[in-house]
Amino acid sequence: MSSIASYTKTHDQRIQDDVMQQITWQPEIHSKDISVKVQDANVMLTGFVHGYLEKLAAERAAKTVFGVVSVANDIEVKPPSMRTDPEIARDVVEALRIHASVPDEKIKVAVSGGFVTLTGAVDWHYELENAETAAHSINGVRGIVNLLQIKQRATSEQVRQKIEDALKRMVDLDARSMSVYTSDGTVSLYGNVHSWSEREKAERAAWQAPGVQQVSNHLTIHP
Template sequence: MNDMQLRQDIVEELDFEPGIDARGIGVSVTDGVVTLNGHVPSYSQKIDAEKAVWRIKGVKALAQELEVRLPEHAKVNDDEIATRAARIIAWNVGVPADAIHVKVSHGWITLSGTVDWHFQRFAAEAAVRRLTGIHGVFNNVEIKQALKSDNVREKIKDALRRHVEGEASRIRIDVKSPGDVTLEGDVGDYEERRAIERAAWSVPGVRAVHDNLHIQWHAS
């Protein structure tokens, strides 16, 4: 697929997605690398635009340069955002009680604290992403559980065999203590890439995953 056709497919996908106001979004494509620039009226739309791009076959990489420009009616004071964020996290059954601390500055939410599992860290971020009036989220929540690195690599390979059929043998896994994982290799599409990353995060003791996987599209 050439860059012109890929760009057209992305523009049509953004226009098709009902939750995205694509009028302020610019799209450029060079050798399968997509750049989104311009602006959207909410942080949730910024996230949704990124997901929409990755759904398109042929996308190799994405540079996300969208700015969140809140309309006047959507602007919310930091103290109100902080109150809402703390409340919605407290209501989330996937997040341990009192584990997450919330700070808000100029519409940016910073999450901190420690949890046992990555899914808890992700659940806290997902809970606040769609709050009205925010510009973005910094997730600084740490995972406190740690295993010896000599066991983590084999456990990740086992997880790949369970979760992602046929991928374990061609993915290179580098583990540095404590639980710092780097994934390298070629994958067929974005969904495979995400599945491999999720498999790595599913292993106890993994505290960071650096996704250096490359999407290798095959000509149809």
């Protein structure tokens, strides 16, 4: 029993050290106030950063570390200088307007306490992602609540077939170890993958199908 406990502790410590080094390695992360805790390969990030993009960069860095099975990002954004909600809203609206791949006329913006809420309906998931990315870049944003909806464009069977075909085309994914279920715009993924990167690639493939409203990723990581 003691040898198992010792192995788990050593394994978690290795992941903790690797995550901290990976975060330190990222040029876009400047904060020295990020803490990393690991339990059973599940990573929790806490501390403070100056911008929302920095918070996301820390999460991405943690997910690239081998052996990580989940990441809880509880890092708090504390901008160096506080901006008013109307100032932030104005800049977010402008960022959406000038982004070539964002249908800004279909999106409404609300800001409260530095947290931006996006509402409306778009045609594709990449438009939803681009809108969120544009809002992330604005100084003073502390968080994003993305309530954008995607219009239904295909039947559940058509969506399932497109996703399965996409997974089969991806050289670094074993489509045979995954199952795809679709219903009313919601896609559920089940099965096994070898890393967090593979898990996210499968999810991105699901999002690329037309009309997908939600992806429930139940893929299990087995390094």
